[in-house]
Amino acid sequence: MKINNMEKFIIILAAVFTSIMATAQVKEGKIIYERTQQLQIQLSGQDQAMQSMIPKERKDRFEWIFGNSQSVWKAAEEVDSDGGNMSFSSGGAEIRMIMPGSNDIIFTDFVKQQKVEQRELMTKTFVVADSMRRMNWKLGEESKTILGYTCRKAIARKTQQSFRVTMDNGNMERKEVTDTLNIVAWFTDGIGLSGGPESYAGQLPGTILEIEVNNGRTHFLAIEFDPKGDMKQIKEPKGKKITPEEFKVEREKMMQEMQKNNGGTFNIKSGG
Numbered sequence: 009m010k011i012n013n014m015e016k017f018i019i020i021l022a023a024v025f026t027s028i029m030a031t032a033q034v035k036e037g038k039i040i041y042e043r044t045q046q047l048q049i050q051l052s053g054q055d056q057a058m059q060s061m062i063p064k065e066r067k068d069r070f071e072w073i074f075g076n077s078q079s080v081w082k083a084a085e086e087v088d089s090d091g092g093n094m095s096f097s098s099g100g101a102e103i104r105m106i107m108p109g110s111n112d113i114i115f116t117d118f119v120k121q122q123k124v125e126q127r128e129l130m131t132k133t134f135v136v137a138d139s140m141r142r143m144n145w146k147l148g149e150e151s152k153t154i155l156g157y158t159c160r161k162a163i164a165r166k167t168q169q170s171f172r173v174t175m176d177n178g179n180m181e182r183k184e185v186t187d188t189l190n191i192v193a194w195f196t197d198g199i200g201l202s203g204g205p206e207s208y209a210g211q212l213p214g215t216i217l218e219i220e221v222n223n224g225r226t227h228f229l230a231i232e233f234d235p236k237g238d239m240k241q242i243k244e245p246k247g248k249k250i251t252p253e254e255f256k257v258e259r260e261k262m263m264q265e266m267q268k269n270n271g272g273t274f275n276i277k278s279g280g
Contacts, residue, residue: 036075036239039215040084040232041205043068046225068110069267070228072209073237074201074260079209115244116140116209118201123209126245127255130262135247136255140210143253152194154217155233159194162212166191194218204228 045066069084113126118140125136148161166189195204197214204216205228217230250258 023176037238038073038234038237040068041228044227075239077118079116157196157198160198162193164191192220
């Protein structure tokens with residue numbers, strides 16, 4: 009079969025384009041994300057002036073470092089010195105809130121399809137091992153640019169158990185509820201690994217640069233990208249590993265103990 013000059017040109021052009029696309033994908037790097045959480049805190053028995061003093065949102069930053077088909081998610085080095093905690097006074101009592109996930113570390117191995125999380129709960133640290141679990145995503149046609157990368161829209165929905173905590177005259181009450189989370193993500197295939205914030209790494213065929221949960225109750229946005237990541241920081245958390253089910257049992261024990269003692273420290277669930 010003879011190939012004319014135009015066909016040769018098309019084949020060469022296709023080969024060059026494929027080579028450019030292959031080299032354009034990033035093999036390692038670090039992405040800084042800013043997380044914004046809307047806080048929904050209501051304290052019974054407080055006047056409007058006191059209620060207005062309660063923070064309405066919280067901002068903090070995290071970094072996702074990736075390379076060699078592995079990644080680590082953790083608080084950014086420039087994170088506030090309060091370690092992700094917030095506090096305010098109510099009725100003469102000091103209430104300290106521990107923001108969920110502020111000090112968590114998530115190690116992901118994309119080849120083994122496994123993740124290991126270091127989770128802080130009250131004064132204890134747990135190491136939770138699990139397989140990567142993907143949600144059902146619907147890919148859309150919409151696109152936008154984030155940090156110079158063209159990103160495609162994807163949406164998903166999931167349910168999770170969370171707690172509603174109320175304070176009434178110094179007494180803490182806790183109720184477990186089922187939340188339905190509506191998730192909108194924007195991902196790019198210009199970065200080689202299937203990454204993203206928190207446990208969303210590995211969910212989509214590209215790296216998630218923005219994600220919004222329940223109309224902004226939790227919002228992650230990539231604000232900085234460095235094509236060179238510190239590979240030494242990508243390491244699995246050390247400690248005795250437990251399953252997610254075992255972690256849930258331990259969390260329930262600690263929540264019951266805290267409620268029994270009417271502790272003033274509790275988690276604020278933001279829907280992320």
